[in-house]
Amino acid sequence: MDLAAIHAAFRRIAPYTHRTPLLTSRLLDELLGKRLLLKAEHLQKTGSFKARGALAKALTLKAPKGLLAVSSGNHAQGVAYAARVLGVKALVVMPEDASPFKKACARAYGAEVVDRGVRAENREEVAQALLEETGYAFIHPFDDPLVMAGQGTVGLELMAQAGKAGVFPEAVLVPVGGGGLLAGVATAVKALSPTTRVYGVEPEAADDARRSLEEGRIVRLPEAPKTRADGVRTLSLGAHTFPILRERVDGVLTVSEEAILEAERLLFTRTKQVIEPTGALPLAAVLEHGARLPETLALVLSGGNRDF
Amino acid sequence: MDLAAIHAAFRRIAPYTHRTPLLTSRLLDELLGKRLLLKAEHLQKTGSFKARGALAKALTLKAPKGLLAVSSGNHAQGVAYAARVLGVKALVVMPEDASPFKKACARAYGAEVVDRGVRAENREEVAQALLEETGYAFIHPFDDPLVMAGQGTVGLELMAQAGKAGVFPEAVLVPVGGGGLLAGVATAVKALSPTTRVYGVEPEAADDARRSLEEGRIVRLPEAPKTRADGVRTLSLGAHTFPILRERVDGVLTVSEEAILEAERLLFTRTKQVIEPTGALPLAAVLEHGARLPETLALVLSGGNRDF
Numbered sequence: 115m116d117l118a119a120i121h122a123a124f125r126r127i128a129p130y131t132h133r134t135p136l137l138t139s140r141l142l143d144e145l146l147g148k149r150l151l152l153k154a155e156h157l158q159k160t161g162s163f164k165a166r167g168a169l170a171k172a173l174t175l176k177a178p179k180g181l182l183a184v185s186s187g188n189h190a191q192g193v194a195y196a197a198r199v200l201g202v203k204a205l206v207v208m209p210e211d212a213s214p215f216k217k218a219c220a221r222a223y224g225a226e227v228v229d230r231g232v233r234a235e236n237r238e239e240v241a242q243a244l245l246e247e248t249g250y251a252f253i254h255p256f257d258d259p260l261v262m263a264g265q266g267t268v269g270l271e272l273m274a275q276a277g278k279a280g281v282f283p284e285a286v287l288v289p290v291g292g293g294g295l296l297a298g299v300a301t302a303v304k305a306l307s308p309t310t311r312v313y314g315v316e317p318e319a320a321d322d323a324r325r326s327l328e329e330g331r332i333v334r335l336p337e338a339p340k341t342r343a344d345g346v347r348t349l350s351l352g353a354h355t356f357p358i359l360r361e362r363v364d365g366v367l368t369v370s371e372e373a374i375l376e377a378e379r380l381l382f383t384r385t386k387q388v389i390e391p392t393g394a395l396p397l398a399a400v401l402e403h404g405a406r407l408p409e410t411l412a413l414v415l416s417g418g419n420r421d422f
Numbered sequence: 423m424d425l426a427a428i429h430a431a432f433r434r435i436a437p438y439t440h441r442t443p444l445l446t447s448r449l450l451d452e453l454l455g456k457r458l459l460l461k462a463e464h465l466q467k468t469g470s471f472k473a474r475g476a477l478a479k480a481l482t483l484k485a486p487k488g489l490l491a492v493s494s495g496n497h498a499q500g501v502a503y504a505a506r507v508l509g510v511k512a513l514v515v516m517p518e519d520a521s522p523f524k525k526a527c528a529r530a531y532g533a534e535v536v537d538r539g540v541r542a543e544n545r546e547e548v549a550q551a552l553l554e555e556t557g558y559a560f561i562h563p564f565d566d567p568l569v570m571a572g573q574g575t576v577g578l579e580l581m582a583q584a585g586k587a588g589v590f591p592e593a594v595l596v597p598v599g600g601g602g603l604l605a606g607v608a609t610a611v612k613a614l615s616p617t618t619r620v621y622g623v624e625p626e627a628a629d630d631a632r633r634s635l636e637e638g639r640i641v642r643l644p645e646a647p648k649t650r651a652d653g654v655r656t657l658s659l660g661a662h663t664f665p666i667l668r669e670r671v672d673g674v675l676t677v678s679e680e681a682i683l684e685a686e687r688l689l690f691t692r693t694k695q696v697i698e699p700t701g702a703l704p705l706a707a708v709l710e711h712g713a714r715l716p717e718t719l720a721l722v723l724s725g726g727n728r729d730f
Contacts, residue, residue, distance in 0.1 A: 156694045379730040382696055382730040383696075383729075386464045386695060386697075386726040387694060387696065388691075388695065419691075422687040422690040422691055
């Protein structure tokens with residue numbers, strides 16, 4: 115997965131996605147003593163960057179009968195939207211106890227939600243059985259080079275928009291769960307600007323990415339971590355994302371639950387934008403690690419799907 | 423107060439205010455069967471349009487010692503911001519039992535909040551005593567032609583932005599409390615496009631503007647109305663705003679509390695924008711009166727100051 119793959123993904127998905135704006139906030143800049151560029155993926159189709167990766171993959175499939183995803187969150191909506199673009203059906207396997215709000219979101223985008231008797235432990239089996247039964251195409255939430263390339267279009271746009279605004283981001287901060295978004299963004303940013311640092315951000319309670327990069331092997335969490343940031347409760351990085359992160363990412367910053375909450379509050383009250391906890395991770399990193407970060411920072415606000 | 427006054431106000435305040443964007447939402451358009459243009463005053467300095475009127479007035483004052491306002495809401499922040507621009511002090515008289523959040527907002531913009539022993543009934547007296555004591559200049563929240571002209575810049579920008587986008591708003595919907603925003607916007611819109619209809623929107627529980635226009639006299643509510651829309655709890659229109667509304671406004675639509683809440687929810691979940699209840703009034707009117715409104719509508723989202 116390289117810059118050419120991201121360019122190709124961009125050409126495929128451009129007709130169906132927004133070039134989300136790069137927002138600034140003088141209030142936040144003054145408060146934090148930084149110059150922040152906020153990549154507004156909460157304003158992307160489906161309310162998160164996940165539409166990019168799902169579309170980037172789905173648009174390479176030859177006449178699929180339908181799309182199938184396992185997700186309790188934004189990936190479900192991304193795949194539902196991709197299926198709508200293709201004019202096929204979407205099946206989403208979700209645990210029975212997943213939030214009714216998230217289920218309603220997936221249904222609102224046209225997906226059929228399969229949740230009867232589904233638990234975190236058996237959902238892969240349920241998905242496998244459905245794949246065999248339906249012949250639908252499986253879209254992985256992160257561990258697929260085409261999905262990663264799709265998420266990388268966030269980095270492509272971000273650097274182009276910053277350049278147009280005449281601002282040079284010294285570092286880019288990206289939430290990391292399975293690593294698809296981080297791998298894509300790091301690939302684009304490092305190709306376009308090798309001196310720009312790229313950091314992943316994850317909750318302290320879900321520090322597998324940090325440990326994986328430090329130990330040089332994929333560290334797996336023993337169970338789903340308890341964190342507000344429900345978009346990064348993944349147990350581990352993927353076989354495809356890990357080597358890319360090792361090569362192209364400068365480090366992973368971990369943040370406390372208090373910092374995440376405070377970052378959400380700042381985004382809500384100061385920028386008037388609805389950002390979900392996972393999307394607030396980069397700002398939480400500025401709150402907790404600002405002293406050792408450069409002045410001009412691009413933050414990827416990954417999504418805004420939260421209940422009213 | 424006419425278009426020339428609004429142009430003059432625009433020239434005074436332009437260096438200190440944002441040209442807020444005119445947002446669109448395909449999701450909302452599909453859901454409501456309309457074409458909506460959302461004037462995003464929640465992204466204005468101080469989080470509401472009130473900064474415009476306060477500045478438009480304050481910048482005409484000759485070397486004021488300070489500014490004084492009576493407000494339990496966004497006008498307090500507007501005046502605090504105007505005082506900061508002028509480099510003078512701001513005093514804001516607020517009832518002792520006003521929300522701590524709103525007091526904190528006013529203080530965050532540098533105002534000194536006077537609330538000891540202040541009640542809704544005696545706050546005018548308290549303000550009068552302070553004016554005599556301090557010699558500060560009083561900034562009325564709405565009943566002043568210079569303040570109205572400042573709020574009218576919302577309409578000026580809106581029509582210019584719609585024209586640039588090649589969209590013609592058949593009607594403009596504006597929240598109405600004391601009538602400053604509605605008077606200003608109606609003046610700008612009717613001068614630039616006489617066939618565009620202009621409607622005020624107010625809660626059913628605070629229907630004094632509708633009754634005032636119907637009865638041809640200023641109808642005063644017996645007590646502060648109970649409504650979620652705390653920005654329009656004003657008891658009546660003003661002596662300066664009423665005649666302008668009579669001349670330039672096509673009607674006032676009233677909306678239920680349920681519609682306001684649903685409009686807030688839609689703005690939050692679909693557009694990912696933080697809008698306060700008062701700012702959601704125009705969308706509430708589309709929900710309740712959509713059938714008798716034209717297709718292309720500009721809605722003034724007046725503010726976004728709500729607690730996280």
